Amino acid sequence: MNTLVNNFAVSELPSLLTIENGEKVSATFSLSEYQNRQSKLRQLMEELEIDHVLFSSIHNINYYADFIYCSFGRFYGLVVSPEKVVTISANIDAGQPWRRTVGDYNVVYTDWQRDNYFKAVAQEIPNRGRVGIEFDHLPLERLNKLKTVLPNVQFVDISAACMKLRMIKSAEEIAHITQGAAVCDIGGFAVTAAIREGVPEHEVALASTQAMVREIAKQFPNSELMDTWTWFQSGINTDGAHNPVTTRQVQKGDILSLNCFSM
Numbered sequence: 001m002n003t004l005v006n007n008f009a010v011s012e013l014p015s016l017l018t019i020e021n022g023e024k025v026s027a028t029f030s031l032s033e034y035q036n037r038q039s040k041l042r043q044l045m046e047e048l049e050i051d052h053v054l055f056s057s058i059h060n061i062n063y064y065a066d067f068i069y070c071s072f073g074r075f076y077g078l079v080v081s082p083e084k085v086v087t088i089s090a091n092i093d094a095g096q097p098w099r100r101t102v103g104d105y106n107v108v109y110t111d112w113q114r115d116n117y118f119k120a121v122a123q124e125i126p127n128r129g130r131v132g133i134e135f136d137h138l139p140l141e142r143l144n145k146l147k148t149v150l151p152n153v154q155f156v157d158i159s160a161a162c163m164k165l166r167m168i169k170s171a172e173e174i175a176h177i178t179q180g181a182a183v184c185d186i187g188g189f190a191v192t193a194a195i196r197e198g199v200p201e202h203e204v205a206l207a208s209t210q211a212m213v214r215e216i217a218k219q220f221p222n223s224e225l226m227d228t229w230t231w232f233q234s235g236i237n238t239d240g241a242h243n244p245v246t247t248r249q250v251q252k253g254d255i256l257s258l259n260c261f262s263m
Helices: 031-047 058-065 096-100 116-124 140-149 159-167 171-194 201-219 235-239
Strands: 052-055 077-080 085-090 105-109 130-133 154-157 229-234 256-261
Touching: 031 058, 031 077, 031 159, 052 058, 058 077, 058 085, 058 159, 077 116, 085 096, 085 116, 096 105, 105 116, 116 140, 140 154, 171 201, 171 229, 171 256, 201 229, 201 256, 229 235
Parallel strands: 052 130, 085 105, 130 154
Antiparallel strands: 052 077, 077 085, 229 256
């Protein structure tokens, strides 16, 4: 029995696909903002004599192509050369990465054969020259597989150099950060309204998170609403900055701590 998946029978599902489903969505920033980022990256590549870059981290893929992946153990990538910007994504995400990508196209790899991700990489990067990768984000096993599919490539670290580029914020980024901080203020006000003796930490945190999500939806109606959260700790739970929210009830005289994250 063959099950149809993305118009292919499972028995013949190929290693790589193109899924251009729906229409492109509005990017987080303007097209000129992404073109400026990609242009600066290409200038860096020229200075470092790098032919291609393969990003694997969520921050660099998002920074240069506006796509935020959800890994669940699968690998993702962004290939940048002087001529193209291409995202590599898993078939489980179907057309969403293509709709989100600010670049030339998206390559989808399936799980039907082992190491199809590396087949996608080998399709987009020639087996020669110098390729920039993120040493601080690439496990040794994955690096070894890259070396297997691209044996004639010299891999060089581009992590720190790209971090320096991201540190200098544009006017659009500063405006976006300012809006995000204002959303966090709304979350903070929701916390102060929810705090009462006997209220559990998680209920206080929920009031903040819900207020922020609704504000993001109002201010950014075309955005993806992802992973906004609140850290709210009370009493003994304030002894660590990243302690999880618990069901502990707020008590009179407690020290309280708060972090709001508008995503």
